[in-house]
Amino acid sequence: xxxxxxxxxxxxxxxxxxxxxxxxxxxxxxxxxxxxxxxxxxxxxxxxxxxxxxxxxxxxxxxxxxxxxxxxxxxxxxxxxxxxxxxxxxxxxxxxxxxxxxxxxxxxxxxxxxxxxxxxxxxxxxxxxxxxxxxxxxxxxxxxxxxxxxxxxxxxxxxxxx
Numbered sequence: 147x148x149x150x151x152x153x154x155x156x157x158x159x160x161x162x163x164x165x166x167x168x169x170x171x172x173x174x175x176x177x178x179x180x181x182x183x184x185x186x187x188x189x190x191x192x193x194x195x196x197x198x199x200x201x202x203x204x205x206x207x208x209x210x211x212x213x214x215x216x217x218x219x220x221x222x223x224x225x226x227x228x229x230x231x232x233x234x235x236x237x238x239x240x241x242x243x244x245x246x247x248x249x250x251x252x253x254x255x256x257x258x259x260x261x262x263x264x265x266x267x268x269x270x271x272x273x274x275x276x277x278x279x280x281x282x283x284x285x286x287x288x289x290x291x292x293x294x295x296x297x298x299x300x301x302x303x304x305x306x307x308x
């Protein structure tokens with residue numbers, strides 16, 4: 147028997163040619179996989195570091211806010227106590243002025259209330275006299291209340307500035 151010779155055309159590569167021209171896939175895949183793994187590790191470490199820094203900054207800011215809140219709260223409490231003492235002192239010095247102020251407020255509220263028809267009919271002439279007298283009293287009370295308010299304001303300002 148005669149062995150048959152196989153000939154290949156120059157434009158048709160053989161399996162051996164194909165394998166010889168192929169890059170080594172195992173080495174490339176390993177290098178790529180290693181680089182991907184390294185990149186993932188670096189990204190994870192950076193994310194953890196960023197999160198830790200953010201947590202520390204948030205904690206520091208929160209602590210600073212708590213301290214500031216406590217300071218402001220204490221200052222407000224102190225100023226409120228000082229104002230209370232100043233008003234009490236003013237009331238002790240000028241009690242009639244406060245009574246006059248309350249009277250003015252009561253009269254003003256009463257004057258703002260609408261009159262009924264029955265009230266107007268029953269109090270027509272005497273109502274005018276009472277209104278005139280009340281108007282004079284209101285004016286005098288306003289003046290006294292203004293003086294008391296000015297005195298209380300001055301006392302309060304003196305206590306605050308000390």
